[in-house]
Amino acid sequence: MSIIRVENVSKTYLLGEQTVTALEGVSLVVEPGVFMAIAGPSGSGKSTLLNIMGCIDTPSKGRVEIEGIDVSGQTPDSLADVRARTLGFVFQTFNLLPVLSAQENVEYPLLQMTELTKEERAERVAFYLNMVGLTKYADHRPNQLSGGQRQRVAIARALVTHSRVVLADEPTANLDRRTGESILNLMREINQNAGTTFVFSTHDKRVMNRADRLVRMEDGQITALGMKREGSWIFVQDRRKPEDDPEI
Numbered sequence: 001m002s003i004i005r006v007e008n009v010s011k012t013y014l015l016g017e018q019t020v021t022a023l024e025g026v027s028l029v030v031e032p033g034v035f036m037a038i039a040g041p042s043g044s045g046k047s048t049l050l051n052i053m054g055c056i057d058t059p060s061k062g063r064v065e066i067e068g069i070d071v072s073g074q075t076p077d078s079l080a081d082v083r084a085r086t087l088g089f090v091f092q093t094f095n096l097l098p099v100l101s102a103q104e105n106v107e108y109p110l111l112q113m114t115e116l117t118k119e120e121r122a123e124r125v126a127f128y129l130n131m132v133g134l135t136k137y138a139d140h141r142p143n144q145l146s147g148g149q150r151q152r153v154a155i156a157r158a159l160v161t162h163s164r165v166v167l168a169d170e171p172t173a174n175l176d177r178r179t180g181e182s183i184l185n186l187m188r189e190i191n192q193n194a195g196t197t198f199v200f201s202t203h204d205k206r207v208m209n210r211a212d213r214l215v216r217m218e219d220g221q222i223t224a225l226g227m228k229r230e231g232s233w234i235f236v237q238d239r240r241k242p243e244d245d246p247e248i
């Protein structure tokens, strides 16, 4: 079964008198356990698609299913619950709360889970801080951490609710090359060891090449869908134009 299914989704925004089409007829299946990159130039609709898959935004047309449940017509309250229990988010700019320590930032989404005791929360937070290699920095605030460390806190925060999918919008864009690579390695390790599904947007070729599924977007549409087999891409759907980059 798919973990996320997007069927014929369109999204338009009204900007004053103008209608902006961010997505047009997008269909996509995310299978459990994949490490999927969404690639494409700025403005091609990557963030909009991630936000719709993450129930942060709703489609203007079409259907979205999370673990087989149609979320397109659901109320914001029930979506908040799906978001909290199935989906985790990582953002380009980390989005940590500046007044909270690393430990408190990771604990934050657990405060909604009233079934957990204080001890259970502390245990989970310690487990995920250790997973991202930050046990020693538990009491540091975001401004006492490097960019890479902040993104590690964000990854721990995305996982702490036992999310099955982590949606990451350009997670390495604000990091230098080496730090970006270590964040990507960490995400890949978690994907392979814990089976967590990752869907992340990028326009960095090195980042997209680390994925095992590739979604290429252009002008709000999917122009190619790739699967990696023995180190090379096989495209199951390909509507790229001759002038597009042949490698991706």
Ligand code: ADP
Pocket: 013, 014, 015, 020, 021, 022, 040, 041, 042, 043, 044, 045, 046, 047, 048, 049
């Ligand atoms: P990407 O993530 O690939 O850079 P986006 O999904 O952010 O692309 O944007 C796709 C298109 O939708 C762009 O033309 C953008 O300007 C437009 N868009 C995105 N969000 C909004 C919004 N809230 N209001 C108006 N237009 C938007």
